[in-house]
Amino acid sequence: MARIPGWLFLIVGLGVVIYSSIIQSSAQADVSLQLFYYIGIIFICWGIIKMIFRAAKDHREKSPLKKVEMMRKAHILQQRHQKPHVPAGTFCPRCGRRQPDSHGRFCRVCGYRIR
C-alpha cells in the first residue's frame, strides 16, 4: 500500500470542500454535494491526524537512536580511560567457553579451531 502523506489529504479535503461549496452556492442545495462537503472535512481531519501521528512517530524513532549513539560514545570514552585489569582470555566462538590455555589453537571443550 502506498503511503499517502497527511498534507495530501489536507489539500484534497480542502479542494473538495471549496469545490462543493462553490457548486452549492451557484446551484440549488443538493444532498450529494453536502456529502462531498463532509467527505472533504473528514479528509482534512484525517490529514491533520496523519501529520500529527507521523510527527510523533518520527520523534519516537529518532530519540532511541540518539540514546544509543550517546551510550556508544560514553562506552568508547570509558574504554579509553580504564585499562583492562583482567587479561583478555580466549573464548571459543562456537561454544563460548573460556579457554584456560590462551595459546591453544583449538577449543578445549568442543574442539573448534580458534586461531
Ligand SMILES: [Zn+2]
Ligand atoms: Zn568450543
